[in-house]
Amino acid sequence: MAIQKVLVTGSDGRIGRVVVEELRAHGYAVTCADLHPVRPWGTKVVDCEDLGQVVGIMSGHDAVIHLAAIPSPVRHTAEVVFRNNVMSQFNILEAAAILGIKNVVTASSLSALGQAYLHRHFNPTYIPIDEAHPLLSQDTYGLSKMIGEELCEGFLRRTPDMSLVSLRFTAVLDEPSYQHLAEMREAPAKDSFSGAFWTTVDVRDAALSCRLSMEYNTPGHEAFYITAPVIFRKEPIEDLLRMHYPGDYPVADHIRGNASPVDCSKAERLLGWKARYQWDGTLLEV
Numbered sequence: 001m002a003i004q005k006v007l008v009t010g011s012d013g014r015i016g017r018v019v020v021e022e023l024r025a026h027g028y029a030v031t032c033a034d035l036h037p038v039r040p041w042g043t044k045v046v047d048c049e050d051l052g053q054v055v056g057i058m059s060g061h062d063a064v065i066h067l068a069a070i071p072s073p074v075r076h077t078a079e080v081v082f083r084n085n086v087m088s089q090f091n092i093l094e095a096a097a098i099l100g101i102k103n104v105v106t107a108s109s110l111s112a113l114g115q116a117y118l119h120r121h122f123n124p125t126y127i128p129i130d131e132a133h134p135l136l137s138q139d140t141y142g143l144s145k146m147i148g149e150e151l152c153e154g155f156l157r158r159t160p161d162m163s164l165v166s167l168r169f170t171a172v173l174d175e176p177s178y179q180h181l182a183e184m185r186e187a188p189a190k191d192s193f194s195g196a197f198w199t200t201v202d203v204r205d206a207a208l209s210c211r212l213s214m215e216y217n218t219p220g221h222e223a224f225y226i227t228a229p230v231i232f233r234k235e236p237i238e239d240l241l242r243m244h245y246p247g248d249y250p251v252a253d254h255i256r257g258n259a260s261p262v263d264c265s266k267a268e269r270l271l272g273w274k275a276r277y278q279w280d281g282t283l284l285e286v
Contacts, residue, residue, distance in 0.1 A: 002062075003103060003214065003217070006214065007030075007031045007058055008032055009065070009092070010033075010066070011037075011043055012036070013071075015169070015210070018206070019067065022211050031044065033048075034068065046068075051091045054094075054095045055095045058099055063104070064092060064103070064104050069084065072111075072141055073140050081144060086151075097162075102159075103163045103217060104152075104162065104165070105167065107169060108166040109145045110168050110196055110262065111137065112137055112142050112146045113133065114135065114137040116142060123245045126251070127251040127255055127261045129197070129225070129263060130262075130263040131225065149166045152221045153221055156221045161219045163218055163220065165216060165221070166224070167213060167224055168225045169206055169226050169227075171199065171201070172201055175281060184232070189240065192235075192244075197260070198261075199262050200228055201226050202281060204276070205228070209224070222266075224264070225263065228260065229264065230259065230284070231279075236257050237260075238255065
């Protein structure tokens with residue numbers, strides 16, 4: 001059945017508002033839902049931790065893009081982050097199963113790898129990181145995203161014809177972020193440790209990945225890394241890795257210069273997604 005009506009949770013957030021624009025530009029009817037709406041009109045106030053509210057708002061839709069979450073462990077206590085993100089993900093999937101909605105796209109995170117908010121330092125297993133790399137989170141946010149992906153696997157076992165996609169976004173940038181990142185770029189290399197491996201993705205590219213994931217419409221659960229193919233630092237990636245992730249692990253020969261150490265080829269291959277913008281919002285060179 002063709003997808004016509006789409007629910008976007010977290011619709012008024014940094015990614016959500018651009019996803020809504022992307023979907024509407026391609027002819028979809030979109031319902032906006034957010035616990036803390038900032039639009040003057042048009043957004044339904046929904047608490048995704050409440051299953052009844054979720055079932056009510058999802059009814060009548062063909063697909064859901066679930067972006068509502070606490071986006072880091074920085075401003076809230078650990079149990080609040082964990083409860084909100086995990087229960088919201090469960091409720092979205094439970095409501096989809098109840099209502100027979102097959103297409104669900106959810107926001108995971110590169111933080112699921114474990115380096116972004118780590119308590120104890122560790123190295124990647126290999127570079128470039130791809131979807132086969134183990135997820136090794138220690139912090140509450142990364143753990144909530146790991147569990148979110150496991151929930152998708154569980155619901156797929158329950159309803160094998162669902163099309164479930166987990167998008168592992170890196171640091172998402174919009175126009176207000178460009179100047180801040182330019183300042184970060186000038187910081188001394190020794191102070192530039194990055195749990196996101198110096199990767200970024202423009203919000204417009206993040207929104208594109210959401211639409212393409214919704215349109216993927218293939219039974220199963222797939223996770224995709226969503227990042228630009230270049231890092232934002234001036235220093236070569238091999239020097240940054242040597243400085244901040246010293247140790248004996250394999251690094252592919254092509255990870256040199258400004259090349260991203262996170263591999264997005266799976267998203268390119270299966271979704272037809274490819275980043276168009278780099279860290280400052282300008283077009284990537286083809």
